[in-house]
Amino acid sequence: MKRHALLTVFVLFLLLAARPVQAWNYAGHRIVAAIAWDQLTPERRAELVELLKQHPRFEQDFQSRMPKIIKEASPEVQARWLFMRAATWSDIVRSFKDADREKYHHGTWHYINQPIYLDEAAKAALSSKLSANVATSIRPGDDVLGFNIIQALEYCVAQLKDPSVSQADKAIYFCWVMHLVGDSHQPLHSSALFSQRMFPEGDRGGNDIRIGKSNLHSQWDGLLGNSFKYSDIVGQAVGIERDPANKQLGEAAAGELNYVTWINESHELAREKSYCAEILEAARKSEDSSGKFQKLTSLPQSYYQQAGSIAVKRAAQAGWRLAAVLKSVQ
Template sequence: MKQLLTNSCLLLALLIALCSAPSPARAWNAKGHRLVAAIAYRSLTPEDRDALIEILKQHPRFAADFERQMPDVVKSGTKDQQQEWLFGHAAVWPDYIRGFKGEESDKYHRPTWHYINWPHYLSDAEAAELAMPPMVNRHLDPAMTPVLEQNLMQSIARLRSQFVDSKYSAEERAVMICWLLHTMGDLHQPMHGASLFCKPLFVQGDRGGNSILTRQSGNLHAVWDNALGNDDSFREVNRHATLLLATPEMTKIGTASQASIEQKTWLEESHALAVEHVYDQAVLSHVRVQMLTAKNVDDFPPLMLNEDYLRNSSKVSERRSVEAGYRIAAVLRQLLHP
């Protein structure tokens, strides 16, 4: 009996450790991507919605990854509800395929397309010293890097160019829609357009905040990925999108944002937001103390973010989700009607 209790305690401890360990951050979480896609969908004309959905239905994995995944409540709903769900699921699909194995993973999974480590430095001296770290791809021109290794900015530029090229099939364009919805949404998440570089901890960057451990969500990147909430049900996404679009200030922000549909502008905005709101004084003070006392990021206690920080992350993220949705709609209109 004593041995059984000991084993049970060890198992419980292991489960707690696994549940509390920082998970690898991805992008906006599923709620964030579905919310951005819902705003984009509602910003399109009915004709453009239908045209995009017809292309999406040519997706080589449409039956397995879309039709079979559609919730019953959506299946029994209206055509418009079904199409909006498909749009949101397309935006999530590039994260969904992270679970693929073997040939399917090789064919579709592109881990480097989700981010660009655009630098933020602690000092001018470090900016000069760490200006060109090896293994960090900051190129903006797709031609500079092989397709499988391209960063977020390169992948968006290439996808926008290829979508209007008649040599690509409907199946290929359907996959492109998924990646366009996803990557353009990602670029509006501040931590997908910024990375802190400093010595000795982050000479290759902090991987968009993934290396700064926090009590909430595991790490700084994940805090911002989850800033729009975690409930990605159709009902919740519909409620949140309706609330944002019913707010005159938000619709004004969204409409104004469509004047800038070049991804370099979006990168500059996200980076500036990261500098101002993500890497605030509390976060930077934590990093500076960590630099002095720890040789490894895992040897330092996680940062506890205060409620003001978390509320602000949600506020900033809601605005970015609206800007992303309106801009994605504008880009898709341009691609459909070149």
């Protein structure tokens, strides 16, 4: 219990230092990857790193970005670093220019906006005409570029299993699977708040809920920290997976590889925990007055304590599940 409390305090410290980013941030995605790495055999690790080396941008986005301290480390450390970086590549592509960004960046793949209605009136008015893609599988005629996260996971895993797909393309899909398994466990990648005046098309997973100098989505993104240091990230991952409760949670999670279940778990957390009473009260007042969300100064400390604990548990589940998915596509 003491170790768990210390870990929660550490997560909260990192949260307060975190800057707004997209999805689980750099550290969060790499923590999930580091946990998954530890669940794989040395042989499977080697196979996946070898696949990554077939990536069409391996030299630009991976090898040339390896820090000097990692280059001087053992081959095992270098391989783990490459594997962890793969989990962030789908966010790295956001900064690409022109044709490369159009080719590799798929914004809708990162989330699904399952609705959380501000009130019954909003549900009655909006539920029959939602523009959000909330499909739970790929349907005939669906555009790949418009997939939500569930569809994208289904598609990318299928591409990894398809013997006709080139190794270069499989390396790209591998990076997406690494990333999307992590995203699917972040509650605000599953949901959006809908209201008649403020958010008729949703609040973009909390991005439009302003809190202090940030927003709700970014604050959840940063719950697993903001360190760029390899040893910090690996150390935090090891701390999570060695906790008996987290280990038990992760091992149990690995037995459930239905992506819809993952999203439903996240959606329930978003509905019950992310959109707390203070946020909903502020949203209702804003809806009734200006129709524009009025920024909150802060949320209670207890909110962040609970959110930090949830983030750690979701990282454990995501790490074990990612390893299970990567085992299944051999």
